[in-house]
Amino acid sequence: MATEIKAPTFPESVAEGSVAAWHKKPGDSVERDELIVEIETDKVVLEVVAPEAGTLAEVLVEEGDTVESEQVLGRIGEGAASGGERGGAEAASEAPAEAKAPAEAKAPAGGGKQHEVKAPTFPESIQEGTVASWNKQVGEAVKRDEVLAEIETDKVVLEVVAPADGALSEIKAEEGSQVESEAVLALFTEGAGGADESGGEDKAPASADDGASDAKVGDKILAPAARKLVAEHDLDVSKLEGTGKGGRVLKEDVQKAVKDGSAKKATKPAGGAVQAAAAAAPAVEGERPEKRVPMSRLRQTIAKRLVQAQQTAAMLTTYNEVDMGAVMDLRAQYKDTFLKAHDTKLGFMGFFVKAASEALKRFPDVNASIDGTDIVYHGYQDIGVAVSTDRGLVVPVLRDTDSMKIADVEKGIVDFGKRARDGKLGIDEMQGGTFTITNGGIFGSLMSTPILNPPQTAILGMHKIQERPMAVNGQVEIRPMMYLALSYDHRMIDGKDAVQFLVTIKELLEDPARLLLDI
Structure with a gap:
């Protein structure tokens, strides 16, 4: 008896999905x-899992079709072969090469589903x-749901986990390569691990030779990982010898x-005048190292x-x-x-929020x-709180x-800070704020000019609490003072309202x- 696969129950605010x-x-x-199957709505992507084990017998809606809740x-169908008459021969005829490759990969690993x-x-x-990184290499044993790789986008770092116990049989997207949504990153074999030592080393270079993201530099064709290393070490591409398919320069070649x-690039001066100037320059003793690395996607987005x-x-x-005296006393x-x-x-941010x-x-x-x-x-207040991480500044949002x-504010900020540093914040947690607060005081800033977080029209900057002499009721007192800065968009907000x-x-x-x- 066939089991129906239904779309999830959508929230009230979501009418349909695709x-x-x-x-x-x-x-x-x-x-x-x-x-x-995955259903994409205007807010989230919903996963649909198999209600029973068996064989996918029939697909009623194609990719891109619009579906309603519980459609x-x-x-x-029951059993592994129930759908074989309809789809088995068809799948074999469509992708014989794919069927052959898994068989070859499974043989040394002990024979498992790929x-x-x-x-x-x-x-x-x-x-x-x-x-961003591969946490596992070809042939290395992994457990189900263990992190295989990390994908860095301009907002968050997404984790790719193992679908089952086994091992990677082939990596198709090297570190540093650009990938699109749902791109195939690697092949994974169930039950493998530890037995692929002889073949794993040969497969890694082949993955770097995947031409999907290759780029031509001069008369050379460079794989993504090779380009990254060339940029880091500032090498002369014309002097590189490629051993990959079609003469491609691979990571190993670099x-x-x-x-x-x-x-290495030639450092010989071009003309006599330059040579004379170089000779006249005082000699610098010791090493003067420099390092060139590509800007991360998060840093590129922040800059833009x-x-x-x-x-x-x-x-x-x-x-x-x-005057922060009252808050500090409390x-x-x-x-x-x-x-x-x-x-x-109990921190200061709760009072400011x-x-x-x-x-x-x-x-x-x-x-x-x-x-x-x-x-x-906006008839609500969703305040973003700027959090500094090693990768750059992110602004998760506290709702309502x-x-x-x-x-609740203090707990939320502590949670945001921890997950931001671990790269665990979700994209939806950093979208939709109506106002932002940034605290440069934790780094010792006495005064600064914060920059707007579009499309918001204002941002509040907190700073270091500094004791200063102040006139209080005709007397000079030492008070804990903080400078506040409000940057605002004058197209929307008048100076009087901002003040x-x-x-x-x-x-x-x-x-x-x-x-x-x-009051």
């Missing part, structure tokens, strides 16, 4: 809970990614050239967005200062009790965004901060009781 990809064809055997997508290891399905806003120094913000927005910055009084009650530390949420309600222009020639007013408690917004935050922080009393 079939992004079928991972099985009619006639293919499937295991229970194995991924069969029947296909059917699974899978294609594919890149994740990228969201619409991401066109491609870079293979490594050999680096080792024997045969591809920052330049875009300066080019498209009429950006101004207004400054003020806040924090010192309740930090131990707060830690016991909520299992998280709550103060900003209140100020955004009073000044809706600051909480708005610009979309072309339209102004979008007006209804959050200070403890009053910042003053509101200052007043709420200098008298935290206002946050509780909503």
Whole structure:
């Protein structure tokens, strides 16, 4: 009896989705809970797994078709051979080469089912990614769901995990190569591992010879990994000898050239005047190393967005200062009790997020965004908090901060910081903010001018708390002061509103009781 494969139940806000990809064809055997098809909605990509083990007997909707919630997508027949009459011969005739290659790969590994290891399905806003690293090599034993590779996009690092226990039989996308959504990265054999030592070394160079991302430099054709090494060591491409198919320069060829120094660029001056100048220059003793590495995709995106913000927005910055004494006293009084009650530390960011949420309600222009020639007013407060990582700055978003408690804010920020440094933040967690707060004070910054995070129209900059002499009721007192900076888009926000917004935050922080009393 056939088992129906149904689309998931969509959330109320999602009316329909489209079939992004079928991972099985009619006639293919499937295991229970194995991924069969992916449904892409306007918000998320939903995975549909096999409800029972058997054979995919029928596909009712093709890739690209629009489907509704719980619609029947296909059917699974009983047994491994139930769909063989329909799909088995067809699959064999369509891809005899593919059937042969897995058989050859499985033989030394002990004979297991072979899978294609594919890149994740990228969201619409991401066109491609870079293979950041392979955590496993050909022939190395791995467990199911163990991380095989990492794909770096301009927003997050995505992990590619093993589909079963086994080993990689072939790597098709080397480190540094560009890959598209669902591109085949490698071949994986179930039950393999440790027995492929003799053949694994030969397969790796072959994967670098995959011409999908090769590039011609001068009269040479370079594989992606080779290009990366050439850039890092600043080599003369014309001096490289390629051993790959068609004379392609592989990663191993570049490594050999680096080792024997045969591809170094000539440093001889071009003319006599240059030679004279070089001779007159004082000799520098000791090594003067330099290292050239490609800019990461995240850093490229950050650079592009920052330049875009300066080019498209009429950006101004207004400054003020806040006496942090009241917040610091409150924090010192309740930090131990707060830690016991909520299992998280009481920091300053919770107060700033709550103060900003209140100020955004009073000044809706600051909480708005610009979309072309339209102004979008948001009836909620989603505040992004800038987090610094080794790879660059990311801005995860706290949702509906007006209804959050200070403890919830602090827990959320701690969680964001940990997962950002581990590269575990999801793309949806960094989209859709209405306002941003950045804290340069943790690095010692006394004052700075933050740059807008488009399409938002304002960003608040926090800074170092510095004790300074201040006039208080006619007396000079040493007070813990912080400079605040609000950068805003003058196309949307008038100077008066920007100043009053910042003053509101200052007043709420200098008298935290206002946050509780909503005054």
